[in-house]
Amino acid sequence: MGELLTQGMTLTVLGMGMTFLSLGALVVGMYLMTAMIRDKAPDEAPRPLPRPEPEAPKAPASPAASASPIERRAESRYLAAAAAVAVALGLGQAAAAGQSTGRGRAAPAQTWNTQVRGQRLAQRQQHALRRGH
Secondary structure, eight states, X not given: OHHHHHHHHHHHHHHHHHHXXXXXXXXXXXXXXXXXXOOXXXXXXXXXXXXXXXXXXXXXXXXXXXXXXXXXXXXHHHHHHHHHHHHHHHHHHHHHHTOOOSOSSOOHHXXXXXXXXXXXXXHHHHHHXXXXX
């Protein structure tokens, strides 16, 4: 019995030792790879996109035709972000005032609760039928 316990403890110590050594080698390898592959210095932060400057009114010709594709894309992103913020603020104010969002359907949490309750009642009914009540 003593020899069996000694063998078991030896195998356990060897196995755990190899496991932790391989984990340590993995961590050291990750550090080495990130040190060798890194392109940017860590203190460099990405610069935000410049906001498009409002242009002075021009002739009735289409202003989009004279703007470059990059300027048009930046302007559309800016306008989309502004619209998203306006919608979010409006929904937040409506929720704070207790008004519905006007979507015509239940909120996701309420839908989830209804679904789970229906499943639970169906399980109860099946259990009652099996017992013969």
